[in-house]
Amino acid sequence: MICEDQLVINKFVKEASKYTKLGEVADYIPALKTADPDTLSFAVFGETSSCLxxxxxxETFxxxxxxxxxxxxxxxxxxxxxxxxSKVGMEPTGDPFNSMIKLETHSPSKPLNPMINAGALAVSSMIKGENVDxxxxRLLxxxxxxAEDSTITFNDMVAQSEFDTANLNRSLCYFMKQHGVIDDDVNTLLEFYTKQCAIEVSCSQLAKIGFIIANEGKKLNSNEQLIPTHISKILKTFMVTCGMYNASGEFAIRVGIPAxxxxxxxxxxSVPNRIGIGIYGPALDERGNSIAGMHLLEALSNHYNLSIF
Known part of the structure; x- marks a missing residue:
């Protein structure tokens, strides 16, 4: 099984690393520009209590x-x-993750799904709490x-960088507020949203989170239910249909696992009932996905027959 094959994993990571030269780090958020584009790291959790x-x-990101x-x-x-x-839809979209076009052309004017920015902002507005803190x-x-790690926090510099450059997300918020999708003060919602996006994790921590979702919301070797089973199924479904931006359809065919x-x-x-995987490779393709990470997952899926289809 994958959790036992360190030499195979090392080989696939080395081969996928070659693709980092074909991508570029995100530059529209200034604080992300400093990432090393040659980085590629990987972790898998599940099957055993150790993480390969x-x-x-x-390294955190x-x-x-x-x-x-x-x-x-x-x-x-x-x-x-x-x-x-009632506030956000369930349908995939072929448009970029930060597009406004479907809000303007669909009735009612609610986001198509929770994985695009408009939908995520609407979802974030529904998190319970009296204020941003x-x-x-609660989210932290x-x-x-x-992730089983009480030290996880958010990167204030990245959050502030995102907040200062969030003009398109502000536009999405104002549009949704005009149409009754959100009620929050726009800048208050954006402060929470940018801090949410700036939560820092490592690949190992991300693999553990992915495993919980894969394992129907339960911890490994435990009956502790951190996410209700029916919600974990909803999450996996959205990851398959909408999780890789407007490359989700191609990813489902080539790789075939919730991501x-x-x-x-x-x-x-999150490979259902099997494993969670965390990958970090900041060199992105034209759709905003880790270019080396995509190649790595395709190789792993083919080798270990991970596809759910």
Missing amino acids: CAGDSN TLQSISKVITLALALMDNGVEKVF EKLS RFVQDL KSGVSGGIMV
Whole structure:
């Protein structure tokens, strides 16, 4: 099994690392520009209580859009399925993750799904808490519980960099507020959202979170239910249909496993009832996914028959 094959993993990571030269780090968020584009690290968790790693699996990076999966889980736990999906849809989109076009052309004017920016902002507005600090504290505790690490926090510099350059997300918020999708003060919501995206994890921690989702919300070798089973199924479904931006369809065909990427270069993978995987490779392709990470996952899926299809 994959958790026992260190030499195979090392080989695949080395081969995938060649693709970093073909990508570029995200530059529209100034604080992400400093990432080393040659980095590629990997961790897998599950099957056994140990975590198999390659590269610097303890290097931290910000969740960015991977946080959308975790906040969706918490919002569903806070509000229930019916309320959440009264504000955000369940359909994939072929448009870029930060596009406004579907908000303008669909009726009612609610985001198509929780994995695009508009949908994630709507979901974040539903996290319970009296203020940003309370909402963030609840979210951080949730992430810490999933990753089994109470030291996890957010990167204030990255959060501020995102907040200062969030004009498109502000536009999405104002549009949704005009149409009754959100009620929050826009800048207050954006402060929470940018801090949410700036939560820092390592590949090893990300693999553990991915495993919880893969394992129907339960911890390894334990009956402790951190995410209700029906919610973990919803998360995996969105990861398959919408998790890799507008490359999700191709990824489903080539790789065939639930995954969510972020523009920091992270990818979280949940192979149902088997394993969780965390990848960090900040060199991105034109759609915003880790270019080496995508090649690595395709190789792993083919070798270990990980596809759910």
